[in-house]
Amino acid sequence: MLLDLDARPDTRFAHMAARDRAVRPAWSVLVPFFNEQAFLTRTIESLAAQSRPARIILIDNGSTDDSAAIARATCDRLRLDYLLIAEMRPGKVQALKTGLRWVRTHYVATCDADTVYPANYLAAAEALLEQDGCVVAGAFFAPEQADEATRLKAGAKMRATARLLPRQCHTGGAGQAFRTDALRRAGGFDADLWAYVLEDHEVIHRMMKLGTMRYSDDMWCSPSPRERDRASIRWTLVERLMYSALAPWAGDWFFYDFLASRLRSRRLVSQSIRERAFQTGGQDSGRTMGAATYPVCG
Numbered sequence: 001m002l003l004d005l006d007a008r009p010d011t012r013f014a015h016m017a018a019r020d021r022a023v024r025p026a027w028s029v030l031v032p033f034f035n036e037q038a039f040l041t042r043t044i045e046s047l048a049a050q051s052r053p054a055r056i057i058l059i060d061n062g063s064t065d066d067s068a069a070i071a072r073a074t075c076d077r078l079r080l081d082y083l084l085i086a087e088m089r090p091g092k093v094q095a096l097k098t099g100l101r102w103v104r105t106h107y108v109a110t111c112d113a114d115t116v117y118p119a120n121y122l123a124a125a126e127a128l129l130e131q132d133g134c135v136v137a138g139a140f141f142a143p144e145q146a147d148e149a150t151r152l153k154a155g156a157k158m159r160a161t162a163r164l165l166p167r168q169c170h171t172g173g174a175g176q177a178f179r180t181d182a183l184r185r186a187g188g189f190d191a192d193l194w195a196y197v198l199e200d201h202e203v204i205h206r207m208m209k210l211g212t213m214r215y216s217d218d219m220w221c222s223p224s225p226r227e228r229d230r231a232s233i234r235w236t237l238v239e240r241l242m243y244s245a246l247a248p249w250a251g252d253w254f255f256y257d258f259l260a261s262r263l264r265s266r267r268l269v270s271q272s273i274r275e276r277a278f279q280t281g282g283q284d285s286g287r288t289m290g291a292a293t294y295p296v297c298g
Contacts, residue, residue, distance in 0.1 A: 025081065027054035027122050028103040028180075032087075032095035033071070033113035034061045039224050040113050041074050047111065048078040052122040054109075056082040057102055059095040067113075091270030092173070093199050096189035103180055110200075112174035114224040116144050124218035125177035135182040135211035136204060137219060138162075139175030144222035155217035162215050167208055167248035173200035175221050182210050194255070195270055196263040198235070202255050205247070236262075 029047055033040060047056055056075065060068045068084065075082040087098040096110060107129060109122065121139070128137035140158040142151045161170050186206040187193050194202040204213060235243065239259060247254045263269075 025053040028105040028108045030099040032059040035065045036113040037065045037067045044074045046117045049119045050122045057099045058084045059099045060086045061095040093270040108180045109177040110173045115174045116222045128214045133211045134214045136207045136213045137177045138171040139219045169201045169204035197268045
């Protein structure tokens with residue numbers, strides 16, 4: 001059965017599969033996407049193969065391609081327990097905020113729509129989150145075809161870095177998993193708290209007020225190798241050095257005074273992650289959402 005839900009102010013449509021509702025899984029997986037038709041199928045297939053059952057919550061952030069149709073068809077084909085939502089306000093923070101509202105499970109992972117996850121990914125995250133004091137688990141990135149020795153080397157490097165700089169985030173949102181109650185107590189994803197890029201680091205800053213972030217050799221994933229026209233959406237060298245040297249002791253000052261003002265001056269708000277200035281299919285270079293026009297990206 002497919003259930004059509006009434007639209008909310010920030011949600012245009014939702015579709016929910018009804019497979020096995022009698023047993024609630026321990027996991028929800030948030031997958032925000034914008035024009036990801038080339039990669040989304042493989043991401044969903046890798047999440048479907050997880051050894052831990054999960055509800056997949058896909059958030060379409062205003063795609064202009066066939067991403068939403070592909071997401072729905074793939075989930076139906078694989079008979080997944082899923083929710084497909086449209087959040088038309090642009091920006092990953094808005095998409096994650098909307099997705100988190102629908103989470104009813106003990107754990108929640110944020111996954112990128114162009115990333116492949118090994119079958120033990122959620123199980124490895126759960127093993128970390130079950131440790132005393134751990135509120136967030138982080139993955140390292142490795143090529144999908146990398147051999148075990150290469151992955152172990154990457155995992156050892158990640159763990160060594162985390163030991164050296166224990167109060168910081170060392171992985172992006174494609175590789176983060178949370179205890180849901182702790183994430184909500186920390187404020188979740190909210191543009192009123194943080195409306196800029198690097199939201200994956202800022203949310204970990206708040207999470208670490210409640211507990212620790214941990215890594216393991218078993219928790220890894222493989223982002224797509226595509227080229228990205230996003231050179232400006234990065235730390236500057238000064239910002240990176242300041243984060244490494246001061247963030248653990250500077251507290252909120254680093255993010256909300258120092259870094260926020262610098263990102264604001266460069267106009268790196270959350271929707272800037274869409275900065276590719278092209279769109280296949282001969283579409284215009286911008287589209288109107290509400291009263292504002294945002295770049296269309298491929």
